[in-house]
Amino acid sequence: MDCKFIEKASGAIADKYRLQILLALSEKGSLNNSDIQQMTGLSQPCVSHHVKTLIDSGLVNSQKEGRNQNLSLNKEGLKDLSGFLDKLT
Amino acid sequence: MDCKFIEKASGAIADKYRLQILLALSEKGSLNNSDIQQMTGLSQPCVSHHVKTLIDSGLVNSQKEGRNQNLSLNKEGLKDLSGFLDKLT
DNA sequence: TCTATATATTTAAAAGTTTGGATGTTTAGG
DNA sequence: CCTAAACATCCAAACTTTTAAATATATAGA
Numbered sequence: 474m475d476c477k478f479i480e481k482a483s484g485a486i487a488d489k490y491r492l493q494i495l496l497a498l499s500e501k502g503s504l505n506n507s508d509i510q511q512m513t514g515l516s517q518p519c520v521s522h523h524v525k526t527l528i529d530s531g532l533v534n535s536q537k538e539g540r541n542q543n544l545s546l547n548k549e550g551l552k553d554l555s556g557f558l559d560k561l562t
Numbered sequence: 563m564d565c566k567f568i569e570k571a572s573g574a575i576a577d578k579y580r581l582q583i584l585l586a587l588s589e590k591g592s593l594n595n596s597d598i599q600q601m602t603g604l605s606q607p608c609v610s611h612h613v614k615t616l617i618d619s620g621l622v623n624s625q626k627e628g629r630n631q632n633l634s635l636n637k638e639g640l641k642d643l644s645g646f647l648d649k650l651t
Numbered sequence: 652t653c654t655a656t657a658t659a660t661t662t663a664a665a666a667g668t669t670t671g672g673a674t675g676t677t678t679a680g681g
Numbered sequence: 682c683c684t685a686a687a688c689a690t691c692c693a694a695a696c697t698t699t700t701a702a703a704t705a706t707a708t709a710g711a
Contacts, residue, residue, distance in 0.1 A: 476581055484576035487569055488669085499650040506688060516671045521689060523669090540678050540687045548651045558644035561588040562637045577699085595658060605701045610659060612699090629657040629708050 474557060478531060482554045485530030490515060491523050495546070498533065503545045563646060567620060571643045574619030579604060580612050587622065587635045594630045 485491055490513050497512060498504055504512075510520045524544065527533040531550040536543045574580055579602050586601060587593055593601075599609045613633065616622040620639040625632045 476578065480576055480578060480581060483572040487573035487576050489565065489569060490669095492565055492569060495650060507686090517688075518672080518690080519670050521687095525689085542688065546650060551647050551651050555644045555647035558640050558647070561584060561635060562640050579699095596656090606658075607660080607702080608700055614659085631658065 474560075478550075479554065479557055481530045482532055482550060485527050485532055488523070488526075491527055494523065494527060494544075495532065498544060498546045503543050505541045505543055509544075563649075567639075568643065568646055570619045571621055571639060574616050574621055577612070577615075580616055583612065583616060583633075584621065584635070587633060592632050592634045594632055598633075 486495065493513060494504070494509055497509075506517070506520050506524060509515075509524065510517055513520065515523070524533070524535075524542070527544075528535050532547050532554070533550075534545050534547045536545070575584065582602060583593070583598055586598075595606070595609050595613060598604075598613065599606055602609065604612070613622070613624075613631070616633075617624050621636055621643070622639075623634050623636045625634070
């Protein structure tokens with residue numbers, strides 16, 4: 474089991490804005506950065522940073538479409554983290 | 563769903579020493595602070611701080627036995643976090 | 652009560668994170 | 682090619698976390 478992944482993924486969740494992004498992705502299926510900027514009220518660079526953190530963590534996928542970046546949940550990653558927690562008990 | 567709990571609990575996992583403690587608790591069932599000090603090589607105050615973080619997060623239970631503090635996994639908390647992740651997908 | 656052991660608290664330094672302004676890069680559309 | 686829109690990067694300030702030394706508190710056992 475990859476502790477580095479667990480650390481990164483749980484760290485990615487441990488922030489109110491990133492948690493808000495994950496919940497919105499879960500609800501809406503996909504979002505781009507300006508959706509997130511509107512939703513959170515954060516600056517564009519700050520959104521870009523949080524989105525990068527989520528992608529790096531393995532919990533979010535990004536797909537370029539022209540100028541836009543379409544984000545979606547990485548269900549594999551979420552299942553891996555949840556599975557790790559289940560195995561602890 | 564309690565976002566504050568999700569934030570705190572995932573933040574508690576997002577550290578290599580706390581993750582090591584969780585894994586050891588999973589394997590051994592219970593530990594006290596000096597077990598953790600030996601295991602991690604951290605200073606006593608630092609162990610005390612990490613243990614407090616884990617207890618505050620709701621992922622670890624503590625039970626006083628004389629001078630010792632017996633720690634164990636809070637399976638409820640772990641299940642709540644894992645369940646939250648499952649519901650995202 | 653005295654001592655040793657287990658844990659907590661205080662404090663401060665070092666390291667890491669979050670944030671937004673300024674600026675850079677890429678691409679769609681005229 | 683030019684412009685505007687979407688996103689990334691650089692930078693520095695504010696804030697938070699991690700760490701250990703020093704010190705405090707609590708309890709078991711002589």
